[in-house]
Amino acid sequence: MTRFSAWNVFWNGMTGQKGWDRQWRDATPKAHYDVVVIGGGLHGLATAYYLAKNHGIHNVAVLEKGWIGGGNAGRNTTIVRSNYAQPGNREFYEHSLKLWENLSHELNYNVMFSQRSHIALLHSPGAVDGAARNYNTMRRTGAPDAEIWGLPQLKATVPHLNYSADARFPIMGAAVQKRAGTARHDAVVWGYARAADQRGVDVIQNCEVTGITREAGRITTIQTSRGPIMAGKVALSVAGNTSRLWGMAGLGRLPIESHKLQAFVSEPLKPLLDQVVVFGMGGAHFYISQSDKGGMVFGGDLDWYKSYAQRGNLPIVQDVAEAAMSVLPCLGRVKLLRHWAGVVDMSMDGSHFLCKTPLDNLYLNAGWNYGGFKASPAAGWYLADLVANDRPDEKIRNFDLKRFERGLQIDERGAGPDPKLHG
Amino acid sequence: MIRIHCPFCGPRDHSEFSYGGDGSITYPALDAPMEDWHDAVFLRENICGVQTETWQHTQGCRMWLSIDRDTMTHEIHKVRPCHPGVKTLLRTEQ
Numbered sequence: 001m002t003r004f005s006a007w008n009v010f011w012n013g014m015t016g017q018k019g020w021d022r023q024w025r026d027a028t029p030k031a032h033y034d035v036v037v038i039g040g041g042l043h044g045l046a047t048a049y050y051l052a053k054n055h056g057i058h059n060v061a062v063l064e065k066g067w068i069g070g071g072n073a074g075r076n077t078t079i080v081r082s083n084y085a086q087p088g089n090r091e092f093y094e095h096s097l098k099l100w101e102n103l104s105h106e107l108n109y110n111v112m113f114s115q116r117s118h119i120a121l122l123h124s125p126g127a128v129d130g131a132a133r134n135y136n137t138m139r140r141t142g143a144p145d146a147e148i149w150g151l152p153q154l155k156a157t158v159p160h161l162n163y164s165a166d167a168r169f170p171i172m173g174a175a176v177q178k179r180a181g182t183a184r185h186d187a188v189v190w191g192y193a194r195a196a197d198q199r200g201v202d203v204i205q206n207c208e209v210t211g212i213t214r215e216a217g218r219i220t221t222i223q224t225s226r227g228p229i230m231a232g233k234v235a236l237s238v239a240g241n242t243s244r245l246w247g248m249a250g251l252g253r254l255p256i257e258s259h260k261l262q263a264f265v266s267e268p269l270k271p272l273l274d275q276v277v278v279f280g281m282g283g284a285h286f287y288i289s290q291s292d293k294g295g296m297v298f299g300g301d302l303d304w305y306k307s308y309a310q311r312g313n314l315p316i317v318q319d320v321a322e323a324a325m326s327v328l329p330c331l332g333r334v335k336l337l338r339h340w341a342g343v344v345d346m347s348m349d350g351s352h353f354l355c356k357t358p359l360d361n362l363y364l365n366a367g368w369n370y371g372g373f374k375a376s377p378a379a380g381w382y383l384a385d386l387v388a389n390d391r392p393d394e395k396i397r398n399f400d401l402k403r404f405e406r407g408l409q410i411d412e413r414g415a416g417p418d419p420k421l422h423g
Numbered sequence: 424m425i426r427i428h429c430p431f432c433g434p435r436d437h438s439e440f441s442y443g444g445d446g447s448i449t450y451p452a453l454d455a456p457m458e459d460w461h462d463a464v465f466l467r468e469n470i471c472g473v474q475t476e477t478w479q480h481t482q483g484c485r486m487w488l489s490i491d492r493d494t495m496t497h498e499i500h501k502v503r504p505c506h507p508g509v510k511t512l513l514r515t516e517q
Binding site for chain 2: 243253254257304306309314420
């Protein structure tokens with residue numbers, strides 16, 4: 001495998017770009033693996049990579065029913081942040097952000113991680129107080145880049161927001177995390193696939209799981225469209241399809257509903273917005289950043305009703321367009337290039353599950369709601385740790401399926417047990 | 424856009440409605456064991472296919488409807504009122 005370096009780029013530039021290898025092998029499934037990771041998304045690939053790197057488990061397969069980068073890995077708005085206040089979430093996402101900061105070097109793949117600041121607009125004294133509380137908590141617990149900005153600083157940094165006193169929601173200030181930003185989603189997924197492959201992991205595409213064979217509380221064989229695969233341990237990492245796979249394993253109900261989330265990208269523009277800007281007020285929700293190619297990447301709320309279809313609806317397009325106009329009126333004549341929808345596991349408290357399951361050798365990674373992209377490195381890190389060591393790390397101890405029975409809800413939004421409200 | 428045939432108002436766009444959630448849940452008695460309440464509040468079948476769910480016609484008659492909808496194709500198979508509604512009540516009183 002060719003290592004990427006400035007010299008390689010230069011040399012291939014001079015010699016007709018003929019010296020590059022495949023990024024990862026087109027692996028044919030073997031009969032047996034120590035660990036089978038179901039789901040070749042960001043989380044699944046990261047899990048396989050950290051299994052090999054951190055725990056020396058190299059006989060690993062990642063099964064992907066479609067192609068790498070074709071699911072939710074390519075259906076997000078690429079925002080990375082760790083501005084969480086709940087115990088558990090805070091440490092988890094901060095660990096993830098630290099992994100992001102070194103990811104390009106670690107994977108030898110430019111994931112274009114850009115720490116351009118995450119700016120959450122505040123529109124009421126209550127919102128300012130709430131943000132101050134959360135961001136102070138962050139500052140006191142290891143995220144020194146959390147700041148509350150007043151209007152003068154915000155105006156100087158992001159001049160073209162709607163600061164008019166006549167705005168429907170006049171801006172009072174912003175909660176800012178400076179180390180937050182964006183990354184290139186495709187590069188992350190390809191980088192993890194390549195790095196995992198280099199360490200011996202088989203990345204198997206076009207391999208749909210069609211059945212799961214159990215024997216005495218353990219999974220023995222995964223039936224796939226490319227034949228049966230025996231597995232020592234199985235890690236489930238299939239956002240949007242968790243309930244279906246859970247059913248195949250003969251297990252019951254989960255605290256998860258599948259909803260869809262839409263995202264949008266505009267035609268490329270000249271540099272306009274050098275930060276991630278987030279607006280949320282009442283029922284309106286909007287987040288936007290500009291990709292390095294110039295497209296404005298933005299999104300809003302869930303579609304409000306349960307769905308497995310990877311297509312969105314028009315009322316949300318209208319909602320998002322209205323929110324865009326109220327925050328950044330200068331976008332009014334910008335053309336929409338495309339929009340898409342991904343299916344997400346909305347959990348009952350808005351937080352994820354990284355845990356053991358009723359089956360001895362099945363491990364679950366699910367319920368990321370909105371936030372799966374930024375969590376990718378840490379989700380892979382801790383799921384690999386869980387699979388390898390068979391016990392939850394202290395940081396993920398509370399992200400189990402039984403937490404509701406214990407009376408614990410890790411509810412960042414305070415929205416209660418209603419999946420559609422955890423945006 | 425999904426069209427919902429409201430039994431009281433006729434066919435309307437789904438943007439007139441608000442989604443209530445899984446309509447197949449039967450809530451246990453108030454004094455039922457904690458496990459029953461846990462299951463009803465937190466656990467879901469999460470069906471990929473036809474499921475029964477509730478919608479409220481918030482921009483219309485404000486009635487709650489029980490709807491059989493395919494969560495994959497968004498096709499609506501059946502719409503019925505959760506409550507008979509004023510129209511039906513008036514009719515039965517005649």
